[in-house]
Amino acid sequence: MSRVRADLLLVLAAFIWGTAFIAQKNAGELMGPITFVGVRFLLSCAALAPLALYERRHSDSPLKKGDLPLAGLIGFCVFAAAALQQVGLATTTATNGGFLTALYVVLVPVFVFAQTGVRPRQVVLVAGLGSIAGAWLLTDSAQLQSWTSGDALVLIADIAWAAGISLVPTFLARTNRPYFLAFAQFGVIGVLGAVVGLGGEPFSLEGLSAALPSILYAGLFSGGIAFTLQIVALNYTPAAEAALIMSLE
Numbered sequence: 001m002s003r004v005r006a007d008l009l010l011v012l013a014a015f016i017w018g019t020a021f022i023a024q025k026n027a028g029e030l031m032g033p034i035t036f037v038g039v040r041f042l043l044s045c046a047a048l049a050p051l052a053l054y055e056r057r058h059s060d061s062p063l064k065k066g067d068l069p070l071a072g073l074i075g076f077c078v079f080a081a082a083a084l085q086q087v088g089l090a091t092t093t094a095t096n097g098g099f100l101t102a103l104y105v106v107l108v109p110v111f112v113f114a115q116t117g118v119r120p121r122q123v124v125l126v127a128g129l130g131s132i133a134g135a136w137l138l139t140d141s142a143q144l145q146s147w148t149s150g151d152a153l154v155l156i157a158d159i160a161w162a163a164g165i166s167l168v169p170t171f172l173a174r175t176n177r178p179y180f181l182a183f184a185q186f187g188v189i190g191v192l193g194a195v196v197g198l199g200g201e202p203f204s205l206e207g208l209s210a211a212l213p214s215i216l217y218a219g220l221f222s223g224g225i226a227f228t229l230q231i232v233a234l235n236y237t238p239a240a241e242a243a244l245i246m247s248l249e
Helices: 003-028 033-058 067-088 094-106 108-116 122-137 141-145 149-175 178-200 205-210 212-233 239-246
Strands: none
Touching (some): 003 067, 033 067, 033 212, 067 094, 067 149, 094 108, 094 149, 094 239, 108 239, 149 212, 212 239
16 A cells, blocks of 8 residues: 555544544433443444455465464553543534544653654654644634533543554564554554443433444444554554644544
8 A cells, every 4th residue: 555545544444533622522422432432442342353354365475473462552542541531522512522632642752752763854853733723713612711621531531542553563563463452553443432331321221322423423433434444544644643643633
């Protein structure tokens, strides 16, 4: 795959994630936020199962010792990020949540440097600050000035997003199994979300039914499609530069 095509996949993923904030906000009003995270990613996991199985049968890159723990760590990072973001969206607006999430664009180069020792290009840092400024202009600045606990949770989630994104290229360099990583990541997130959510949040079939359109959109499009596009593209686009594109959400 060419770098241009990989970048276009990231643009598409960012568009899907941007529209998913509304679905996530709506679902959070109908069911427990962690339960929603679990259900949506279990759906994503089921959707990716056929691709992961096909990849396994045709791959000449068998999994090695340490690959499964690394996939599990990436899944845990994304679970922490998605859960914190979903809980935070209950007390902040979708627009402000989108802006605060975009701040991970400056954290990814830091995590990449910590892992590899490779310094990010100056243009990446400048562009990252520019993307944050652009996202700020799209937010309700008056609401941002009245800081909420939800804003803080979304901001903390950025750390987990950045950690997860920066680890993906490491896994792909070891295995070149992007669909397996997506499948395993979704499985870890789904199971953790279901266990934590159902263990500590109220649950009703009525709420689940009412949130079904949001679950389907977030599970199939935001999860199954967009997160998989991200993983595939990160095999060709450096993580720090990919974060810039994904901040378009």
